[in-house]
Amino acid sequence: MAKEKKGVRLEHISKIYKDPKTGKDFYAVKDQNLEIEPGSFVTLLGPSGCGKTTTLRMIAGFESPDEGEIYLGGEPINALTPNKRDTAMVFQSYALLPHYNIFDNVAYGLKLRKMDSETIKKKVTDILALVGLEGMENRMTNQLSGGQQQRVALARALVIEPGVLLFDEPLSNLDAKLRVSMRTEIRRIQQEAGITAVYVTHDQSEAMAISDKVIIMNKGIVEQVATPQEAYYYPNNKFVADFIGECNFLKAKVTGQDMVEIGGTAVKCATGSLSAGADCDVVLRPEGATLSDMGAIKGKVDYSCFMGAYQDYHIRIGESVIKIQDYNPKNKKIYKVGDEVYLNFEDNTLYAL
């Protein structure tokens, strides 16, 4: 549908803000280098204040970078105003024009492009069908539910066929269930439209569900650029490991290629580029181990709770406490607080940092 999918490239982008309390300058975004492939769905993920929205707003043109250059489809766009950039943004608050009905909201960008009314009518009707709002043209925005308003915002951005579509936490004002169904919807529409999308969120499950690539940011710095699987199984560092999903860190020592020693017990574990003898942290996902009466590492149950899909355990091993989720507990032995248990790691689940 899009005229032309465009890639986005950020070269050494920095943005400096003044801290309103101390009056000191600080980097909201620091030396960011990104390559966003045409047609791909990329998510900027991180806690609040990590610079993800600032990055998005720099791409849209609302903020100007203090260092570096932004390219859209190969062209530098630093000096272009937002209205001259081939981008369209879906806002957190939807930002629909409250004095227009749905049709006029969606048609707004097309009218600015001086299209004739026949074309506009057809395009608006088509796009409203794509987002599932056929026949709602004459409603006012305040007659729509949050999810519907979000669809209008999406339609309005899509209809002008931008080179890149920008999303600023678009689902954060919706309730949990709607959020899940809307994100699949957004992904479907992006695929159908074949458009480049940059998406900002602080919700890691949303990021994993929707993206080809996630860019994990912290304090203005990009921590990792990876597919959701890579980021989950092979995090670059503790921050990424912790932010993407739940995780435990076990103190260990590398003993050889893909072998570590945890508390005196030798365990198979991907060691990456770490060399033998190095101290390391082993990343253990809660679902990466099962409990039994005998096995590799011994511990004691501190907490045990039935959660439906899994039994939730806190296992004390020496000084540290490890969280384990044992799935499908119906057919398994349930341990009580105080029981002695052994941890068994599933193959290929451990990763040393």
Place this chain on the structure above:
Amino acid sequence: MAKSQSASLDRKKLMADPIMMTTIVLLVAFLTIFILYPLAILLVDSFISDNGLTLDIFKRVMALSNFRRAITNTLKVGFLVGIASALIGLLFAYVEVYVKLRTRFMEGLFKAVSMLPVVSPPFVLSLSMIMLFGKAGIITRFLLKIYDNSVYGFWGIAIVQTLTFFPVCYMMLKGLLKNIDPSLEEAARDMGASRFKVFMTVTLPLILPGLGNAFLVTFIESIADFANPMIIGGSYDTLATTIYLQITGAYDKEGAAAMAVVLLAITLVMFIVQKYYLEAKSTATLSGKASRERMLITDKSVTIPLTILCSALAIFVILMYICVPFGAMFKTWGYDFHLTFKWFGQVFTKYKGLKAFKDSFVLSLISAPITALLSMIISYLVVKRNFKTKGFIEAVSMLAMAVPGTVLGIGYIRGFSGGLFGTGILQGLYGTGAILVIVFIVRSLPTGTRSGISALRQIDKSIEESAYDMGADSLKVFMTVTLPLIKDSFLSGFVTSFVRSITAISAIILLVTPSYLLITVQINEFAEKGSFGIACAFATILIIITYSSVILMNIVMKYFGTSRKVNLEEN
């Protein structure tokens, strides 16, 4: 770390937007020439003589005993009026927000009290004060049989100004009281505090900064007031009237400029304290929204005395306004109470009333849309956009609020009678209708801008950003998004500016030339001469004009306004 790149990019983006660029340049030029320059020229006038920098002019005016007396007079009146207005305003606000007013009659009274001062010319109360309590006053002479009562002087000014300004305090404090979360007071009641104790320990401390704010706003209004002291002051001169006499009577332009600088310094200091200290503080303590409806006080021992007190005051104020049309219809006020239309007739036959109304009406009608649009543009730029001179634009348009009309008038005389800096540039402006229109605009700009800014703050910033992002340029965003969303604010800015202009006098009286007849100037003249019949006839027609324009605005807003149709989401 250097923010130079973003600054230069922002500049480039601005340059790429010629409409926005031009708007900013024109605005800065307008504000500089018509607000800053006239004030600066007063400083030049009063500090620089033929032999350079000097304090001689100040020494000279300070040596004038009538000027020294005017300073103390003004401060005394301002202080008393400020306190009285804040307290009466608090009483009305408290009764409206906390006490159950059972009748529509009471609601009507309260509404009239808040509305009347807005639509009436500034000196109407002085007129009626003289007619009710003066030598020939109906109340003093006919009811009380006092034949030599004098209303002129300190008490006259103080009472009239208090009655004129307390409704402003009432409206301000009403807003604050409504923002107090009722559960705060209920918690205190629950712990055993009496109603009076709750008021003293919870309510009052919460609104104390707001009360201080109300006091200062009234104080500034009072010392800047020209019309009331002019009519009812008698020999009791205030700064505004002294400055006026210094330039119109003594033709002492430097002296008047120096006096104007003194008056300006006082209002400016007050304004800065009010704006940057108290206003911030009063909203900071009460930023919360009331979580639910307040249980109104129904206890008769509270409601009855408060209701009686408020209605007595309200009826008194309304009576004073009603006095004016009657003044225009009695044959001879104080002696012959036969009804007649001869004064209205004379207004048009003998005293060129038609021309006066036409001149005032046309000039105000020209300035109103310009002011409304200008203040909406300024509010849009201040709230929604980021650029270098933004701080300047906001500060100067707000500064105009602190400038008394008399000071502005002297500034214009000194600044434009010989053209800019005496060079003859823009000299053609002086003495024309155009300069009157400009004064109207400058005088109404701060109120319009303030209401525009608060209206725009209600609107989520991303609504405009989304339009901008879709490809609309600044002009398009302003015309298709901003303006439609603040239509009501624009409309009320239009009418407020019209009403303020048509009832303005303080700056205008110094600048008007015989080729223009303005109603307010006429009223002032006839009131000075003691021709109350004619003055009242002029004033009555003026009130009818302003009142109907406000009614018209309400009707237009009801049917074409935005706010009722569009439920703006508050994020």
